[in-house]
Amino acid sequence: MSRYSEHDQEHYDRPRRRTRPRTKERPTYDDAxxxxxxxxxxxxxxxxxxxxxxxxxxxxxxxxxxxxxxxxxxxxxxxxxxxxxxxxxxxxxxxxHERTAMLRRTADDDDPVERVIVANASQLVIVTALADPEPRPRLIDRALVAAYDARMQPLLCLTKADLADPEILLSTYRSLGVPWVVTQRGGDLSELRDRLRGRTSVMIGHSGVGKSTLVNALVPDAHREVGVVNTVTGRGRHTSTSAFMLELPDGGGWIVDTPGIRSFGLAHVQPEQLIGAFPDLDEMTEECPRGCTHGTDEPECGLDVAVTAGEADPERVESFRRLLAARSDSSY
The missing domain is CATH 2.40.50.140 (Nucleic acid-binding proteins)
Structure with a gap:
């Protein structure tokens, strides 16, 4: 005998889930x-x-x-x-839509999870102060490796030229052929604007190097918060908390302001593939032994043969190998 009579609510069947037939048809989003x-x-x-x-x-x-x-x-x-x-x-x-480029990083060199910072950018602007805070070449090297891996054009932007001579730092990167611009507070930014025009550019750098100051000067209504450098630690305070993309005036392109970085993991970059960003050096490695990474300690590397024969610029080869070392050395 049933526990409930026909007048009790529990007597009736509960509605079943997913009563509507499922379909594999997906919306076309023609109005998107x-x-x-x-x-x-x-x-x-x-x-x-x-x-x-x-x-x-x-x-x-x-x-x-x-x-x-x-x-x-x-x-x-x-x-x-x-x-x-x-x-x-x-x-x-x-x-x-399919991405044309991806600027990626990992939390550290042992982290297998890569993070896409910005998509579809064509230029990486590495903003570095010549003083206050002091430049950190190892981090610059790592940013260059990330740019070459992403097939992005690097641009070295040196700020606070009124505080230090840029030539010392520029001499380190001149052999790599990295383009550069030098700025100072209140100075003319026409050369930087020319480098940014018609491109989508990502600005990265330490906190306090002047990224937000540059953005406010390039896009007057950006109103990005500007920080100061701690006089004790020599490090800046994070003022940008997330990446922000801004259109340059008069349709001159786009810039992406990113939070200040203190590390740049490169676990996603394969050292043996970095040579592809240097076509002139890549041609000299055709006779390298299988598995050669073209580093300093590699036996019978084609780069060493080319230097000995006078076919390669020793400073350029040394600079390339410094980038390789930056990929493997996280002590920056």
């Missing part, structure tokens, strides 16, 4: 519009949708079908929903 991610904050994404004077700033979240696929600053995406940019509106990112 293109946008570019300019900043990421706790799972919310700020995008520029549209072009020129018609561009609007839109808040969005990632659609569930994207799963664990990461979306970072610089990504070109397709969005649906409310793209009006009105207060309280929220759109959905439904697709991420």
């Amino acid at each position: 519009v293109d946008g570019v991610v300019v900043t990421v904050d706790r799972g919310r994404f700020t995008l520029w949708v549209g072009e020129g004077d018609e561009a609007v700033k839109v808040m969005a979240m990632k659609a569930r079908p994207l799963g664990r696929k990461g979306v970072v600053v610089g990504d070109r995406v397709r969005v649906v929903g409310d793209t009006s940019g009105a207060d309280g509106s929220l759109a959905r990112i439904v697709e991420v």
Whole structure:
């Protein structure tokens, strides 16, 4: 005999889950519009949708079908929903276009998890103060390795030239052919603007080297917070907490201001592949033994043969090998 009568609520069957037939058909999102991610904050994404004077700033979240696929600053995406940019509106990112470049780093050299900092950038601007704080060449070397691995054009930007002579630092990188600009507080930035025009450039450097000061000068309405250098430790205070992409005036390109870094892990970079960023040296390694990394201690390396024969610039080979050592040596 049933425990419940027909008048009791428990007598009736409970509705079953997933009663609607599942389908493999996916939305086409024909009404999606293109946008570019300019900043990421706790799972919310700020995008520029549209072009020129018609561009609007839109808040969005990632659609569930994207799963664990990461979306970072610089990504070109397709969005649906409310793209009006009105207060309280929220759109959905439904697709991420294929990336043309990725600037990556790891937390340290033993960390197998790589993190994409910025996507689709063509130039890495390594901002280094000549004094206050003192330059750290090992970190510059590591940033150069990351740029070459990402197939990005590096640019060395030396700030605070009114405090120290830039020639000492420039002599270290001249043999590598790294382009450079020198700036000082209140000085002319026309050369830097020329280097940035028409490109998407990422600015990285220690806290206190002047990245935010440069950004405020290049984009007057950026209002990036400017920090100071601790007189005891010689290190700057973090003023940027996340990467932020800004359009240069008059359609001159984009710059990405990033938080100050104190380490740059390169676990994702294979040392033997770095030679590909130096075509002139790469040609000289065709006869290298199998597995040669082209480092200083490699026997019968083609670079040593080329130097001995006078076919390679010894300073350039030494500078390249310094970058290799920077990849393997985390004591910077």
